[in-house]
Amino acid sequence: MQSFDLAANGLRALNSALHGLKGQTNMTAWEIINPKGAHAIAAGVDAPVDITVRGSTGYYCAGMNKQATIRIKGSAGPGVAENMMSGTVIVDGDASQYAGATGRGGLLVIKGNASSRCGISMKGIDIVVHGNIGHMSCFMAQSGNIVVLGDAGDALGDSLYEARLFVRGRVKSLGADCIEKEMRPEHYAILEELLRRGEADHKARPEQFRRYGSARKLYNFNIDNASAY
Amino acid sequence: MCGIVGLFLKDPALEPKLGAMLTDMLITMTDRGPDSAGIAIYSGAKDGLGKITIQSAQPEVDFKDLDLDLKEAIGQPVLLMEKSTHAVLEVPISQIEAARSALSHLRPNVKIMSVGDSIEIFKEVGLPRDVATRFQVAKMAGTHGIGHTRMATESAVTTMGAHPFSTGSDQCLVHNGSLSNHNGVRRELRRAGMTFETENDTEVAAAFISHKLQEGEGLGQAMEATLTDLDGFFTFVVGTKNGFGVVRDPIACKPAVMAETDQYVAFGSEYRALVNLPNIESARVWEPEPATVYFWER
Known part of the structure; x- marks a missing residue:
């Protein structure tokens, strides 16, 4: 186990050590202590390593992650796992706005609540939120899946493309061009798998969820749909 | 930001x-x-006293003898505590408005940051x-x-x-x-x-x-x-x-x-x-x- 004291050694030293890990490495387990809400902790990692952050983080923790499993033993500031490519990020507490924004792959698990704009413009990432998500979540979400065990705020999935949104609780309102869709067998299978991987299978069952997706009216400009914009 | x-x-x-x-x-x-x-x-708050925090670009000019000048203007003792470009004036609460208006005549370049108890x-x-x-x-x-x-x-x-x-x-x-x-x-x-x-x-x-x-x-x-x-x-x-x-x-x-x-x-x-x-x-x-x-x- 490599232990790194962020307060003592600083962010640049941490991130350059993590960026130095390429391909196969013997240093597969890392622990970061004293994060104290610092920005960009473990951003840009590209190695199959396991990183545990002992405390709460600031902006952009685990941004652009590839391959790594990053666990935050606290809450995460804005933009956690932003533009993640692959790997897994698990937040034990809450996540601030735009968690998982523009993520292209991998799995983001938030065990508390996520605030506004969760999964905005997601492009292939899977997100599992054990609590609630805030307003404008999944705005312009293009692909990937989000599973929300709690409630969703206003304007869920506004201007949505092909991401699949699964919400167990109440949706305060749907955004433009986002509609409820039927649950088919393949959706139950996706949920079964994501609840398991998201460490939520003891809390929820696939049949408790509703699915929301794009009505596909706003993909191309059509004068007949002008009132929906 | x-x-x-x-x-x-x-x-x-x-x-x-x-x-x-x-x-x-x-x-x-x-x-x-x-x-x-x-x-x-x-x-x-101190009993019966209010505070005016003031600021000046030229504190050495504006704050000099300001307590005495204000005392003369309002007829009550005034305490002036200087802190760099700012100063806090302690004035009897009943005289706050009088002090404020006297200030604008006595030191027209002084800005008022806050007033209160x-x-x-x-x-x-x-x-x-x-x-x-x-x-x-x-x-x-x-x-x-x-x-x-x-x-x-x-x-x-x-x-x-x-x-x-x-x-x-x-x-x-x-x-x-x-x-x-x-x-x-x-x-x-x-x-x-x-x-x-x-x-x-x-x-x-x-x-x-x-x-x-x-x-x-x-x-x-x-x-x-x-x-x-x-x-x-x-x-x-x-x-x-x-x-x-x-x-x-x-x-x-x-x-x-x-x-x-x-x-x-x-x-x-x-x-x-x-x-x-x-x-x-x-x-x-x-x-x-x-x-x-x-x-x-x-």
């Missing part, structure tokens, strides 16, 4: 450390706002650390306080454009964001008798709340009204003699984190600002919801 910090103490044992805690929080927010910084501290405001251009050192904020005691680090957008980087803004007795407001209808609201408030020192958008928000309070509304109601009447981006933190409030606009782009324990309520633009507070590990930490008013009064 700007940084906001705030502390509302519940435990009197922390009061001697208020300035030190706020200074630490303020410096942490330097990279959100390196242009200027300011702090409002509610240091408690308890409030003192210190603000200047420069890095938060330098501003805090200049006014020895770390040595100040008090019941609650609000600090701001500014990255200017809507008006010039000047002392008067720094936050907090005070537009009513013992009231202050700081702001992260920008308002788009401040000119219109300023015109309406001027018509209603409010006065303005700057062209700054935040001063309008401060005056808007002061005007509501003057009309007899409570702090919660006054803050609620910002959600309907002010257009733009905002996270506001508001102080009154006994109260401390927070409100974010419905879009809530501007970050905000709060923490509460039995000892205090704390606000920070980022969690980083809160990490050195006592027992933060066991505090309830949350993000204030959009379009929701939070306030505490003692």
